[in-house]
Amino acid sequence: MGDQELSERVRLxxxxxxxxxxxxxPDxxxxxxxxxxxxxxxLDDVRGADRAELLADAELVDLMVTATRLGDVVADSYASLLPELGMRRLVSMLRTACQEGLDAVDDAPEELRRFIExxxxxxxxxxxxxxxxxxxxERIDAALxxxxxxxxxxxxTFLNAYAALPMALTGTLTGETSARRVKETASFFGATVLPGGTDRHGPGFEAAAMVRLMHSAVRVHAVRSGKWNHKTHGLPIPQVDQMPAGLINSFLISVKAVRQGRDTFDERERAMIELARYRCFLLGLPPELLPLDPHGVIRVFKARAATLRSAFDDETCGALVRSTLAARLHPDAGPWGRVAERFERSFATITFVRAFLQGDFDRAARxxxxxxxxxxxxxxxxxxxLLGRVLLVRRxxxxxxxxxxxxxYVVALLQRRLRGYGHPEYTARVG
Known part of the structure; x- marks a missing residue:
């Protein structure tokens, strides 16, 4: 699919x-x-980034603009049945279609068939x-x-008000639901790296379908809520906003390769990039957002930041950040579990500041x-x-x-992690 075809897809x-x-x-x-x-x-807060050079690349900017207008018609069509069938019924039919096939779904709506196909x-x-x-x-990282x-x-994902607002409108990222969303995200990535996870009837395939339904339900709710300003925010949860989560590991791999003076991936990295690209396909992303080389991955990542207007709204972003930091991921883990979670929260917080805020602790405090x-x-x-364990197991x-x-050993540990995350619902309050 070329840029013209992608633009036509937006218009259709x-x-x-x-x-x-x-x-x-669409214009x-x-x-x-x-x-x-x-x-x-x-991108303004990223040290060493050349935004002028990125904006001068008309083809790259056009791709970002087009991807900002691109939704997920097949999943959105299915999610649009929400008023008629209810979220529980939509989830049940989708799970059955993923696990047993479309023929196992009684009176499967055409929208579900198009989605799965x-x-x-x-x-x-x-x-x-x-x-x-x-x-x-990748399951080594997922487990360890x-x-x-x-x-x-x-x-x-909450650092920009334009990107964070759709989920904020659902009210699903406050209190206990913050913990559930974090665990569902970990469950999704974990399911896709299990043996056979992305096979047609694998747990990763089902998890991808459930994530798409959740995003579409939020998109449909935002548009219908009367609180969504299209001229300001454009399309809720466009494909360009889903790209960073899908490619975060690819971006880190690419940065490492470029720092080492390489223009290509090694054998292990190439396999992990291929997994990420296929996982993104299952989530509905177009191949134009999924480059094959390190420089290409870095450019699309930076281009998205370079074309996204900076905005941090404390009522939206700040509230989501604070609720996620305060969330107890393992409330029933006992005294040792509470100690372990304090270490996890501290490590995750500092990692977040260093990786996503350029180590600016004052900005983090604000x-x-x-x-x-x-x-x-x-x-x-x-x-x-943590890194020592990962490197040892890789070796x-x-x-x-x-x-x-x-x-x-890694699979057994990952399965134990997934059981600890609980049964993912992948739903949002969209009533």
Missing amino acids: QRQQLPALYAVLD HVPERLALSLEDPSD AMEATPDWVDVDQVREGARW LTPFVIRGAFLA MGVRVSRADQWRAVPMLPY LSRVPGLERLVDR
Whole structure:
């Protein structure tokens, strides 16, 4: 699919689902888009970033603008049945279709069939063997590292009011639901890296479908809520806003490769990139947002920040950040679990400030993220401990004769983590 085809796909949205997209002008430039150097953008706080060079790339900017207007018609059409069937029924039918097939769903609506068939239409560029190999490597991080950084990564999605507002409108990211959303995010990524996770009837395929339904339900609710200003915010949860979460690991891999002076990925990295690209396809992202080389991945990541107007609203962003920081992820874990969670929260908070706020602790404090001496004391020993374990397991995974034994250990640990996260609902309050 080329840029022209992607633009045409945006225009067709109004014909395919007028009930949702008729109010959206495919030519309108919403306020959220920062397309000139005078406009403040999310890239402004990134040291060493050349925003002028990115904005001078007309093709790249056009891609960001187009992806800001692109939704998910097949999932949105299914979510539009919410008033008629209710969220519980939509979730039940979707789970059955993922686990047992469409024929197992009684009176399956056509919207569900189109949704599942779109996910089943695996692109020609997907190398299944590489996807599986990428999952083998990525599940090491999912088992050993993700539980300690997922809270911080989740906080990063609330740094911009334009991007955070759709979820804020549902009221689902306050109180106990914040913990549920963090665990659901970890469950999604964990499910996709289990053996066979992204296979047609695998848990990762189902998790991707559930995430798409949740996003579409929020999108439909936002448009119908009467609180959504299309001229200001454009389309709720556009594909360009889903790209960072889908490619965060690819971005980190790419940064490492470029720092080492490489223009290509090594064998292990390439497999992990392939997994991320296929996972993004399952989530509905177009291939134009999924580059194959390190520089390309970094450019789309930075271009999204360069074209997103900077905005931090304490009522929206600050409240979401504070509720996520305060959330208890394992309330029934007992005394030892509470101690472990304090260490996790401290490590995730400091990781968030260093990775997403360029280490600016004053800026973090203004957002309601305060790092205490106790946080620093707890986080310091965790970094060598966590990274040391990951590096050791990666090294052992390369030893002939040990790789299967190590993988069984990682899978067992990951499955235990997933059980600890609980049964993910992937729903939002959209009534």
